[in-house]
Amino acid sequence: MGELRLMKGNEALAEAAIRAGVDGYFGYPITPQSEVIEYLMAEKPFDRTGMIVLQAESEVASINMLYGGGGTGKKVMTSSSSPGISLMQEGLSYMAGAEIPCVVANVVRGGPGLGDIQPAQSDYFQSVKGGGHGDYRLPVLAPASVQEMSDFVPLSFDLAFKYRTPVLIVADGLIGQMMEKVELFDPVPRLTDEEVIERYPWATNGKPKGQERRILTSLHLDPYKLEKHNMLLQEKYRKLEAEEVRFEMIDCETADYIIIAYGSSARIAQKSIQLAGEEGIKVGLLRPISLWPFPKQPIDDLVKKGVKGFLAVEMSAGQMVEDVRLTVRERTKVEHFGRYGGVIHSPEEVLEALKNQLIGG
Amino acid sequence: MTEEIIIAGFGGQGVLSMGKILAYSGIMQDQEVSWFPAYGPEMRGGTANVTVILSDERISSPTLTAYDTAIILNQQSMDKFEETVKPGGVLIYDPNGITHHPTRKDIKIYKIEGARIATEMGNTKIFNMVVLGGYLKVKPIVKMDNVIRGLKKSLHERYHKLIPLNEDAITMGMKNVIEIN
Incomplete structure (x- = not known):
């Protein structure tokens, strides 16, 4: 068993970065995510593993530092909260195009604009539909506990390098700020320069003798070449859809109704399900862990099994619910419930919504 | 066993x-444990509160609207959280600065004069440990030696010399908690 600690989600993410053998973290402080860079600065990871931690001059600078670092085959990471992530969208689109691996964590707060500093889930569209321009997708993981804030860091890097893509970790202020018990995984050493050169034949870390010049770019002025490049990207996205869907199901086997919720809403919904059970209402929880690729298959299976309806619970005005509707295709009822703008819905409110919108409605 | 607690008071009281x-x-x-503080505008208004859950099972929602126990340390928190105690639950408060005392009859109410006891012990900073002692007397959900181990984990080593003082404060709290109804 690994070391047990009581940590904030943000701190667990930061500690996991050191333990996962990350080479560089480039960030800029913003509430409710600032503990990530605070923890890293205090922990002096350069002394522990040689990992670089740098406060960039802005979020735009940090994402472009990832472009440079990731391009050399190094494990690079940043984190921010909603307004900062918006600033990074250009860089993410470029990296998706140039197929550069990196990990970006978004501890979401209320929006739009500067919004507030309270928890929200209103960056779902931005995360899964491509917040930047062009035909691209990013794998998106949504932790629902402090433990997952830690565990999803190495997982995200595995995906980032396997598929050569930026990977998003989408949490929110609640997951970032709360403390829970976390079992830390054993540290993995950083790769040596030689190992990086050997493992990543695409990385721009110097032209080896007798090999072609390596170019990482998102610019392909010949439309036929760009179309071909896009086709390769689409192939990669289809492979991700086939192989990297992640989800959790709780009490779905016997359920009449299903709540679909991710991150902190999934935690709140678990309580609602208990409360429903006390009133004799059978409700299950389907928790998407990968927001993209979205877990369509389990939803489809539940529709075929004859559940009476789905309630998408998210701290937004209704974003993920669109993907649920696309999957259910009007075969059964799909409703949305959520408080937003930084307001966290209570387990009782979720249960009320379930009764009013699905059972009674 | 699941115990859902709200602790609320002024910033700086050690909530x-x-x-x-x-x-x-x-x-x-x-x-399993969870700890979720108010970190937003309400914190900036001078009050602090935190939801703490201890359970033998996986914890569902880390934020709640009803609690098994409310530990209340100022009037604003009394106004806000007295109503949130579940029927049959527990409310523990320090009467220092309280003008409207709790009135509910369907919950158990206890008083702990944490501020006075801490002052008498010569260190107002141990106020929160006196209150914790009062709570642990009413609800002995964690063993004393585990509290000491918890203190060691949450305090920096340079403060470990203060652990006996904290232990005394907890003991004083245990001795001085008074049942009201």
Whole structure:
């Protein structure tokens, strides 16, 4: 068993970065995510593993530092909260195009604009539909506990390098700020320069003798070449859809109704399900862990099994619910419930919504 | 066993650290724990509160609207949280600065004069440990030796010399908590 600690989600993410053998973290402080860079600065990871931690001059600078670092085959990471992530969208689109691996964590707060500093889930569209321009997708993981804030860091890097893509970790202020018990995984050493050169034949870390010049770019002025490049990207996205869907199901086997919720809403919904059970209402929880690729298959299976309806619970005005509707295709009822703008819905409110919108409605 | 607690008072009273020590004590006895503070505008208004949950099972929602126990340390928190105690639950408060005392009859109410006792002990900083002692007398959900281990984990080593003082404060709290109804 690994070391047990009581940590904030943000701190667990930061500690996991050191333990996962990350080479560089480039960030800029913003509430409710600032503990990530605070923890890293205090922990002096350069002394522990040689990992670089740098406060960039802005979020735009940090994402472009990832472009440079990731391009050399190094494990690079940043984190921010909603307004900062918006600033990074250009860089993410470029990296998706140039197929550069990196990990970006978004501890979401209320929006739009500067919004507030309270928890929200209103960056779902931005995360899964491509917040930047062009035909691209990013794998998106949504932790629902402090433990997952830690565990999803190495997982995200595995995906980032396997598929050569930026990977998003989408949490929110609640997951970032709360403390829970976390079992830390054993540290993995950083790769040596030689190992990086050997493992990543695409990385721009110097032209080896007798090999072609390596170019990482998102610019392909010949439309036929760009179309071909896009086709390769689409192939990669289809492979991700086939192989990297992640989800959790709780009490779905016997359920009449299903709540679909991710991150902190999934935690709140678990309580609602208990409360429903006390009133004799059978409700299950389907928790998407990968927001993209979205877990369509389990939803489809539940529709075929004859559940009476789905309630998408998210701290937004209704974003993920669109993907649920696309999957259910009007075969059964799909409703949305959520408080937003930084307001966290209570387990009782979720249960009320379930009764009013699905059972009674 | 699941215990859902709200601890609420002024910033600087040690509300968040009391919750943290309680959570660490839970970990020391292999329980699941969660600790979620108010970190937004309400914190900036001068009040602080934290939701702490200890459970033998996986914890669902880390934010709640009804609690098994409310530990209340100022009037604003009394106004806000008296109503949130579940019927049959527990409310513990320090009467110092309280003008409207709790009136509910369907819950158990206890008084702990934490501020006075801490002052008499010569160190107002141990106020929160006196209150914690009062709570642990009413609800002995964590063992004393696990609290001490929790204290060791949550305090920096340079403060470990203060652990006996904290232990005394907890003991004083245990001795001085008074049942009201």
